[in-house]
Amino acid sequence: DAGVTQSPTHLIKTRGQHVTLRCSPISGHKSVSWYQQVLGQGPQFIFQYYEKEERGRGNFPDRFSARQFPNYSSELNVNALLLGDSALYLCASSSSGGADTQYFGPGTRLTVL
Amino acid sequence: TQLLEQSPQFLSIQEGENLTVYCNSSSVFSSLQWYRQEPGEGPVLLVTVVTGGEVKKLKRLTFQFGDARKDSSLHITAAQPGDTGLYLCAGAGGSQGNLIFGKGTKLSVKP
Numbered sequence: 719d720a721g722v723t724q725s726p727t728h729l730i731k732t733r734g735q736h737v738t739l740r741c742s743p744i745s746g747h748k749s750v751s752w753y754q755q756v757l758g759q760g761p762q763f764i765f766q767y768y769e770k771e772e773r774g775r776g777n778f779p780d781r782f783s784a785r786q787f788p789n790y791s792s793e794l795n796v797n798a799l800l801l802g803d804s805a806l807y808l809c810a811s812s813s814s815g816g817a818d819t820q821y822f823g824p825g826t827r828l829t830v831l
Numbered sequence: 832t833q834l835l836e837q838s839p840q841f842l843s844i845q846e847g848e849n850l851t852v853y854c855n856s857s858s859v860f861s862s863l864q865w866y867r868q869e870p871g872e873g874p875v876l877l878v879t880v881v882t883g884g885e886v887k888k889l890k891r892l893t894f895q896f897g898d899a900r901k902d903s904s905l906h907i908t909a910a911q912p913g914d915t916g917l918y919l920c921a922g923a924g925g926s927q928g929n930l931i932f933g934k935g936t937k938l939s940v941k942p
Contacts, residue, residue, distance in 0.1 A: 753932075758934075760935050761921075761930075763929035774927025776929065819876065820864070822875070822876075824873045825872065
């Protein structure tokens with residue numbers, strides 16, 4: 719079975735632009751979470767979705783938004799990019815969300831110039 | 832605010848040595864997960880510990896969850912160069928049901 723997949727793998731944008739990152743969870747998993755990992759730090763929680771509903775949101779500005787589709791795939795959108803948004807964006811899937819074990823994708827490396 | 836403190840932050844050892852990585856918090860977690868991450872890749876799950884006092888073994892890796900479910904340790908016996916990577920602990924039980932990560936321990940095993 720395929721694991722969590724994310725696209726694109728790398729992305730370069732300039733300040734002020736908008737970006738959309740995509741994630742497909744493990745087959746049968748209904749929950750997707752998004753994390754931001756800056757260099758030298760552990761991942762920081764951004765969003766969790768379960769059955770297309772937002773279940774949780776971390777301490778990120780409103781420029782960050784996400785949604786989950788009927789097939790449980792998800793998109794993370796970031797508007798008005800800042801230099802500080804440069805990071806590895808990780809998607810994790812779990813069968814039921816919450817405290818359930820999460821499995822991570824390879825990540826999308828976003829560089830903002 | 833729930834925090835997980837990992838120590839040491841960096842560790843450089845010779846092949847064959849033993850090591851222990853610690854993950855500590857003042858908060859109780861319903862479970863704790865250990866991940867290993869290579870540069871530019873996503874974290875790969877090693878183990879989930881759920882019960883206070885639980886010990887799990889994965890080949891040369893031994894994981895322990897503290898009795899009070901506030902701390903955990905990872906012990907590697909006879910480290911090999913293939914063990915090199917960033918080791919992350921993550922506690923389940925954030926207010927949003929999310930994982931809370933430590934900053935990680937960067938391990939380098941030299942042949």
